[in-house]
Amino acid sequence: MSEPVALDLARLRRSCSECSLQMLCLPTSVDGRDLRRLDTVVQRRKPLVKGESLFRSGDPLRAVYVASEGSFKTVVVNTSGEEHVLGFHLPGELFGLDAIGSGHHRCEAVAMTDARVCELPFAQLTSIAAQLPSLQGQLLRVIGQSADRDHDHVDLLSRRQAGERVALFVHSLSQRFRRIGRPADDFQLPMSRDEIARYLGLVLETVSRGFSRLHEDGVIEVRGRRVRILDEEALCLAANGGNDSLTPQPRKRDRA
Amino acid sequence: MSEPVALDLARLRRSCSECSLQMLCLPTSVDGRDLRRLDTVVQRRKPLVKGESLFRSGDPLRAVYVASEGSFKTVVVNTSGEEHVLGFHLPGELFGLDAIGSGHHRCEAVAMTDARVCELPFAQLTSIAAQLPSLQGQLLRVIGQSADRDHDHVDLLSRRQAGERVALFVHSLSQRFRRIGRPADDFQLPMSRDEIARYLGLVLETVSRGFSRLHEDGVIEVRGRRVRILDEEALCLAANGGNDSLTPQPRKRDRA
DNA sequence: CGTCGACTTGACTAAAATCAAACCCGGTGG
DNA sequence: CCACCGGGTTTGATTTTAGTCAAGTCGACG
Numbered sequence: 001m002s003e004p005v006a007l008d009l010a011r012l013r014r015s016c017s018e019c020s021l022q023m024l025c026l027p028t029s030v031d032g033r034d035l036r037r038l039d040t041v042v043q044r045r046k047p048l049v050k051g052e053s054l055f056r057s058g059d060p061l062r063a064v065y066v067a068s069e070g071s072f073k074t075v076v077v078n079t080s081g082e083e084h085v086l087g088f089h090l091p092g093e094l095f096g097l098d099a100i101g102s103g104h105h106r107c108e109a110v111a112m113t114d115a116r117v118c119e120l121p122f123a124q125l126t127s128i129a130a131q132l133p134s135l136q137g138q139l140l141r142v143i144g145q146s147a148d149r150d151h152d153h154v155d156l157l158s159r160r161q162a163g164e165r166v167a168l169f170v171h172s173l174s175q176r177f178r179r180i181g182r183p184a185d186d187f188q189l190p191m192s193r194d195e196i197a198r199y200l201g202l203v204l205e206t207v208s209r210g211f212s213r214l215h216e217d218g219v220i221e222v223r224g225r226r227v228r229i230l231d232e233e234a235l236c237l238a239a240n241g242g243n244d245s246l247t248p249q250p251r252k253r254d255r256a
Numbered sequence: 257m258s259e260p261v262a263l264d265l266a267r268l269r270r271s272c273s274e275c276s277l278q279m280l281c282l283p284t285s286v287d288g289r290d291l292r293r294l295d296t297v298v299q300r301r302k303p304l305v306k307g308e309s310l311f312r313s314g315d316p317l318r319a320v321y322v323a324s325e326g327s328f329k330t331v332v333v334n335t336s337g338e339e340h341v342l343g344f345h346l347p348g349e350l351f352g353l354d355a356i357g358s359g360h361h362r363c364e365a366v367a368m369t370d371a372r373v374c375e376l377p378f379a380q381l382t383s384i385a386a387q388l389p390s391l392q393g394q395l396l397r398v399i400g401q402s403a404d405r406d407h408d409h410v411d412l413l414s415r416r417q418a419g420e421r422v423a424l425f426v427h428s429l430s431q432r433f434r435r436i437g438r439p440a441d442d443f444q445l446p447m448s449r450d451e452i453a454r455y456l457g458l459v460l461e462t463v464s465r466g467f468s469r470l471h472e473d474g475v476i477e478v479r480g481r482r483v484r485i486l487d488e489e490a491l492c493l494a495a496n497g498g499n500d501s502l503t504p505q506p507r508k509r510d511r512a
Numbered sequence: 513c514g515t516c517g518a519c520t521t522g523a524c525t526a527a528a529a530t531c532a533a534a535c536c537c538g539g540t541g542g
Numbered sequence: 543c544c545a546c547c548g549g550g551t552t553t554g555a556t557t558t559t560a561g562t563c564a565a566g567t568c569g570a571c572g
Contacts (some may be wrong), residue, residue, distance in 0.1 A: 004368055019343065021422075027396070044519090064475055071495060076411065078411070078496065079496045081498050084410075084411060084414045086407060086410060089473075094258070097400070097403065097468070098400075098403065098407065099400075100397065100399070100400030101397060101399075101400030101401040101402075101404040102400070102401070102404065106404065106407060107407075126392065126393065126396065127389075129392070130386070130389045130392055131381075133386045136382065136385070136386055136392065137382065139357065140356055140382065140399070141357060143357075143399060143403075144353070144354075144355075144356030144357030144358070144399075145357040145358070145401070146357075147353065147356070147399075147402070147403050147406060148357040148358065148362065148408065150403060150406040150407065151277060151342060151354065151362060151363075151406065153410055154342060154406065154409055154410060154413065154465045155332065155334070155340060157410065157413035157414065157457060158340045158413065158454075158457045159457075160457075160529085160559095161559085161560095162559080162560065187502070192518070193518075193519065193520095194518085194519095198414075201413060201414045201415075201416075202560075202561090203560075203561055203562080204518090204519080204557095205519095205520080205521085205560090205561075205562085206560060206561075208519060208520055208521085209520085209521080209560090211519095211520095212520070212521080223568095224518080224519070224568080224569080225518095225519095239334045240334065240336055242336075247299070318539090339522095340546090416561085417527085418527080418528065448549095448550065449550075449551065449552095450550085450551095456530080458529090459528080459529060459530080459554080460551080461526060461529080461530085461551090461553085462527095462529075464551060464552055464553085465528095465552085465553080467551095467552090468552070468553080472570090479536095480536080480537080480550080480551070481550095
């Protein structure tokens with residue numbers, strides 16, 4: 001009975017090895033038949049090119065998604081035509097959950113780079129979850145984690161100082177890179193300054209100045225979208241309003 | 257077969273008639289035995305006095321809550337000691353879902369007025385949901401709606417102009433009052449200016465000025481916490497950056 | 513090698529935070 | 543009944559901050 005299970009596990013792990021959904025796709029206690037059934041749910045999708053939309057505001061909830069390659073942003077455009085970025089989604093992070101409440105997507109998902117996604121049809125997912133308690137639990141947890149990210153976003157937006165927002169953004173992005181198994185102190189930003197700005201509730205110039213400031217304070221190294229974290233502790237400090245000490249007086253002081 | 261069901265429904269409806277969880281507690285297609293089982297989950301809790309906490313940051317997930325009387329706020333205090341308000345919870349609105357992702361609460365829930373809550377132990381809720389597909393669906397939906405509220409909050413915080421945030425806040429609060437069966441154009445705010453400010457990412461003086469401005473523009477009537485909406489359309493307009501037209505030039509113009 | 517888009521930097525302006533003073537209102541006690 | 547708190551709120555004057563406008567710079571790509 002455990003022979004075919006091992007095979008299925010190996011295959012699934014191979015296809016989703018870097019995926020945040022491992023814990024969703026591979027509940028700890030499921031037998032071979034369940035696993036095989038689960039396997040049928042995950043669908044490969046054709047690749048998307050940079051700028052292409054995966055779903056749009058108003059689309060009915062069909063599936064939730066995970067990028068296996070590339071990154072996405074979810075955005076809303078308000079009545080005045082401004083675009084707000086609700087979230088960034090790195091490879092391996094689940095997104096598209098925004099439609100669960102109403103049955104329709106409230107935002108648009110756009111590929112920030114060429115990308116490839118796995119699609120999990122929602123109806124099938126829930127119907128299988130109904131028969132598989134461990135999957136139900138995992139599903140709830142993953143949804144909850146997505147809500148946690150929204151809370152982090154709110155926390156970010158509530159910071160008064162623009163510099164704090166930028167620092168916290170860099171730091172949390174770093175953490176997320178670590179979680180998906182990539183270097184946390186040296187990475188390439190998949191998004192533009194403008195997109196960061198629309199995520200942080202700032203304008204792009206202010207974001208740029210934030211990066212520059214962190215750079216000249218020796219906290220990070222920035223060249224365009226390439227970021228390297230030199231002093232994580234200082235970064236945390238800067239994210240919590242502690243960077244006053246670095247260039248304290250606005251008076252004519254070079255540094256230290 | 258339909259006789260005993262009708263009785264249970266009547267009793268449940270009576271106890272939760274104003275409750276947003278009606279659709280969770282009363283799935284459309286459940287038989288009498290299921291209903292009775294669900295009934296056992298909901299627990300009445302002793303009343304809380306103003307300022308009392310229902311749960312604190314770090315507490316393990318035990319239950320989710322609905323106030324039957326009174327209102328709550330959920331807050332986080334960051335490292336610098338500032339308190340951010342993550343959400344306001346009117347009677348009938350579900351809260352406490354923030355712990356689903358990690359198993360621990362990430363924020364603190366405080367009664368803004370004397371209050372009374374219903375408690376839904378989470379473990380029981382999910383185990384029953386596992387046997388009751390319609391309840392599982394309702395549970396997901398309610399969680400999704402909670403995420404929708406977070407998105408609205410993000411949307412609010414992304415607005416550039418302080419006036420827009422205040423206007424949008426008043427408007428969305430008005431909608432929520434309507435949904436719980438209270439007058440949407442004449443209500444008492446359960447929270448202070450300071451709490452609103454911490455929710456909107458502003459300082460209390462700015463919030464106060466926002467209210468005053470809406471008042472003198474004839475959009476709402478404000479006296480302390482009493483709010484009456486005079487012109488809903490103008491309120492929506494103000495929430496979307498359209499109130500420039502009311503007092504356009506900063507030059508020395510009295511009004512119209 | 514030139515062009516274009518993304519990013520940086522600077523000077524100025526608009527907006528919100530801060531600091532500080534009144535105000536209003538509900539409650540208390542003379 | 544009225545004087546007097548005291549908290550929450552409003553309002554005003556000033557300072558700080560981020561937004562705006564406008565040049566530049568950098569780098570990728572044809």
